[in-house]
Amino acid sequence: MINENYLKLSESYLFADIAKRVQTFKAENPKADVISLGIGDVTQPLAPAVIEALHKATDEMAVASTFRGYGPERGYDFLREAIVEHDFRSRGIDIEADEVFVSDGAKSDTGNFQELLSAKCVVAVTDPVYPVYIDANTMAGREIVNLPCTAENGFVPKLPKRHVDVIYLCYPNNPTGTTLTREQLKMWVDYALANDALIFYDAAYEAYIQSEDVPHSIYEIEGAKACAVEFHSYSKTAGFTGIRCGYTVVPKTLKEPLNKLWNRRQSTKFNGTSYLAQRAAEAIYTPEGKTQTKATIAYYMENARMMREALTGMGFKVYGGIDAPYLWVSTPSKMTSWEFFDWMLHSAHVVCTPGVGFGAQGEGFVRLTAFGTHENTEKALRRINSKL
Numbered sequence: 001m002i003n004e005n006y007l008k009l010s011e012s013y014l015f016a017d018i019a020k021r022v023q024t025f026k027a028e029n030p031k032a033d034v035i036s037l038g039i040g041d042v043t044q045p046l047a048p049a050v051i052e053a054l055h056k057a058t059d060e061m062a063v064a065s066t067f068r069g070y071g072p073e074r075g076y077d078f079l080r081e082a083i084v085e086h087d088f089r090s091r092g093i094d095i096e097a098d099e100v101f102v103s104d105g106a107k108s109d110t111g112n113f114q115e116l117l118s119a120k121c122v123v124a125v126t127d128p129v130y131p132v133y134i135d136a137n138t139m140a141g142r143e144i145v146n147l148p149c150t151a152e153n154g155f156v157p158k159l160p161k162r163h164v165d166v167i168y169l170c171y172p173n174n175p176t177g178t179t180l181t182r183e184q185l186k187m188w189v190d191y192a193l194a195n196d197a198l199i200f201y202d203a204a205y206e207a208y209i210q211s212e213d214v215p216h217s218i219y220e221i222e223g224a225k226a227c228a229v230e231f232h233s234y235s236k237t238a239g240f241t242g243i244r245c246g247y248t249v250v251p252k253t254l255k256e257p258l259n260k261l262w263n264r265r266q267s268t269k270f271n272g273t274s275y276l277a278q279r280a281a282e283a284i285y286t287p288e289g290k291t292q293t294k295a296t297i298a299y300y301m302e303n304a305r306m307m308r309e310a311l312t313g314m315g316f317k318v319y320g321g322i323d324a325p326y327l328w329v330s331t332p333s334k335m336t337s338w339e340f341f342d343w344m345l346h347s348a349h350v351v352c353t354p355g356v357g358f359g360a361q362g363e364g365f366v367r368l369t370a371f372g373t374h375e376n377t378e379k380a381l382r383r384i385n386s387k388l
């Protein structure tokens with residue numbers, strides 16, 4: 001007998017469909033220079049400080065006296081202490097090192113953490129959404145409530161009319177690139193406190209925030225340490241999509257003993273992030289590491305600025321792209337997401353991501369990413385402009 005919940009998963013054709021259409025187009029137009037503004041992966045290499053740390057850690061592994069085997073289950077102290085100091089205390093947030101669990105990335109943790117909760121919990125997710133939250137809870141057989149994020153509500157989800165036990169929030173948001181202000185986030189913390197709900201806060205794009213009034217962590221909001229678990233990732237922060245490292249904050253002040261339970265869960269099913277990846281992550285917090293990763297983020301955000309400016313100038317309605325590497329673009333002339341995708345591919349030879357792939361409310365939008373090079377981004381924008 002299989003877990004029948006897996007049969008309820010909606011098939012994820014989005015990226016396969018995109019690849020298929022691009023492949024067909026390239027086969028029919030072998031000379032076309034197709035530019036992708038659809039990729040959700042970074043393209044710039046790792047920072048020199050990170051590379052240096054990787055080499056050094058590799059050399060340590062080559063000598064018996066400095067070799068490291070299994071590490072501590074929550075992650076090495078050197079990394080957890082750097083996290084606490086640089087990501088929290090420097091912002092006036094009081095998080096302790098034993099509230100931090102180092103992981104191999106935020107996808108695993110945002111997907112796995114729900115294991116600690118009852119199958120009876122009702123789970124709220126935004127629409128459009130990062131599909132991991134829905135699929136992980138569907139596998140566990142939970143009921144899911146959608147919170148529509150539309151141009152009309154400024155992509156700020158409204159509080160649910162019915163009671164929910166769990167709320168996934170991702171800000172800066174993938175795919176819309178929009179953010180919540182402190183006041184908007186406080187509304188959710190207050191809801192969770194008043195309704196005995198738990199917030200899963202995905203802060204994967206925190207490092208892209210430029211605006212002053214956008215919170216970097218949910219723990220900037222009073223009361224959040226009693227109702228929220230926060231997920232971080234070095235994937236977008238420092239180009240770690242291939243290295244694999246992130247962390248999750250599980251406050252000891254949550255109403256239920258989730259810190260203890262997550263420790264139990266991780267020590268049973270996870271044997272830690274590699275020593276090399278943790279040394280690499282530590283290097284991001286050195287003065288050189290900080291400067292270098294900031295420069296790469298500034299590079300991507302310059303793409304975002306160029307895209308926003310050019311597309312707005314062409315008459316498109318563009319959202320996001322100010323505090324996130326994503327732009328959420330309304331399709332022209334009431335085209336569907338896929339119709340506009342095809343137009344972009346066939347006319348401008350540019351690949352985007354159809355918004356409908358992220359949820360029903362994504363229909364009529366496409367997602368563009370700022371993870372390309374300046375040259376390709378500029379070229380793509382010029383081509384779109386010339387084909388309008």
Ligand SMILES: *Cc1c(COP(=O)(O)O)cnc(C)c1O
Pocket residue numbers: 104105106107108130170174202204232233234235236241245246
């Ligand atoms: C990229 C991304 C992550 C990070 O995943 P990793 O497993 O750390 O690479 C998490 N959440 C969202 C919404 C993302 O887009």
